[in-house]
Amino acid sequence: MVGNDIVDIVEAKKQSNWQRPGFLDKIFTAKEQQYISKATNPFIMVWRLWSMKEAAYKLYTQLYPSRFYNPKAFKCSVNTLNGKVKYKDFECYVNTKITLLYILSEAHLDKTDMISEAVIFNKNDYKTLSKITKEILLNKISDRYTIPKSQLRISKSEFGIPSVYVNLEELNIDISISHHGNYGAYAVSDPARFQKPCRYTIA
Template structure:
């Protein structure tokens, strides 16, 4: 399973006041709060942890098929500038994050070596078509024949002639940006 998240950093600056009373305490563990407050760039550290937690949450909910809100229970550890680990109960998720001045994006997966096909997309409205084009290129099926469906929790699935093309897929939108991540099914 995989999960992803993307954050429009300009939008986060204007719409989310992470410094407001109680925000850090509600979202982050004591260890994470300390790392945020001692960081050279607390703003980026907040959104890195947020993105890691959200991506891991999406990975978990795809497998366990239930939604809930418990960000503090997903504990983040930064391994390097772009890699991290998120632990929730007995589950470990491995994350890879990409960021620049415009956005931050994270992919979480259950297995370190799991293959992920990933693409950043400039316009959120184009994500589904761009994903279908990439999926068609990887599988050899026609874009027109690919159908998007959703699981009971809203996770996207893509089919071609009733055959599931992917093992896991996650789509994220925020502000001016969108991203997707998927694993191909076993046949491809």
């Protein structure tokens, strides 16, 4: 399973004043606020932690289908660009990539390399970004599994969890999709990594 989240740094600077009273207390634990206060760039740390929480939430809801908002309850610990997130009895590993343009985090149940890929757009429009990111992801799945793209579609559950279908049959792989500002990101897990059977041939 995989969960990911991407943050457009320029867009984050425009949209949110993280220094306003009460913002940090609402979202971050005391330990996380220490990470922020001690960071060389507190702004980047704020959005790194946020993206870790979001990626972990997406992974959690794949395991336990639900929809809720409680970012402070997803508790982060960080070490260089690796980290962990805990929520109740749930724990996952999170890798983060930080560039000058975006922050990309990816959550797994075990330690593994990042498989998410970022997509850069030249316009900031939610519907357009969502559509294009899904199209690129479907192209990748089509190539990997040698399935005609015309037979593939992505559908979300009532809890917002995305799945890939071949005609009317769900393809037994895990995906995660994220977009913010001018950037999107997608990940396709390798079924063999999680010992999940797939009746389609990997290209």
